[in-house]
Amino acid sequence: MIRSFxxxxxxGPLALRLRRFVLVGAITAGVQMVLLWLFVDTAGLNYLLGAxxxxxxxxxxxxxxxxxxxFRKSRNTGTxxxxxxxxxxxxxxxxxxxxxxxxxxxxxxGVNLLYLVANGVAILVSGVYRYVLDARWTWDx
Numbered sequence: 815m816i817r818s819f820x821x822x823x824x825x826g827p828l829a830l831r832l833r834r835f836v837l838v839g840a841i842t843a844g845v846q847m848v849l850l851w852l853f854v855d856t857a858g859l860n861y862l863l864g865a866x867x868x869x870x871x872x873x874x875x876x877x878x879x880x881x882x883x884x885f886r887k888s889r890n891t892g893t894x895x896x897x898x899x900x901x902x903x904x905x906x907x908x909x910x911x912x913x914x915x916x917x918x919x920x921x922x923x924g925v926n927l928l929y930l931v932a933n934g935v936a937i938l939v940s941g942v943y944r945y946v947l948d949a950r951w952t953w954d955x
Contacts, residue, residue, distance in 0.1 A: 831955075834884040835945055838876060843937045846872045850933055861929040865918055869911055877903045877952075885953040902952040907944055914940040 846868045853864030877900050881889045890899030914936040921932035949955050 831884055831949075832945070835880065835949075836941075838879045838884055839937070839941050839944075841879065842872045842876045843934070845875060846937065847930055847933060851930060854929065861922065861933075862915055862919060865915060865929075865933060866911065869907070869914065873904055873907045874900070876907070880948070881953075885949075885955065888953045888955050890953070899952050903948055906947040906952060909947075910940045910944050913943060 849868035849871055850861070850864050853859045853867055854861050857864075859867075880903075881896070881899060890896045914933075917936035917939055918929070918932050921927040921935060922929050925932075927935075
């Protein structure tokens with residue numbers, strides 16, 4: 815599955831969409847990392863709580879960017895369709911939160927990685943899950 819994903823990033827019918835999804839993911843991951851750092855190092859929150867809040871905040875940003883750019887050929891337009899898509903992506907990304915937080919916890923507590931490094935790994939791993947479900951359900955491609 816991962817080999818196929820990487821191959822599709824280079825060529826094939828899904829290449830452009832996958833590259834856009836990865837770029838949007840990189841941008842929103844950067845935003846999420848900055849928010850996480852602010853919540854933990856500045857506000858003093860526990861890294862898991864900070865991650866949860868940062869993830870929730872970037873879900874909407876991801877949807878807006880992916881709907882406008884990544885999936886523009888099948889984008890959700892009109893108020894009802896747009897809100898339904900936002901709901902669907904929240905369900906998809908909401909179900910990815912436990913995956914991301916579990917990976918984050920294991921890497922911080924079990925492997926002793928710094929929480930920001932561990933969060934980066936968790937974002938990458940849960941990204942494959944998010945792409946498959948979002949593409950198939952949120953944007954129906």
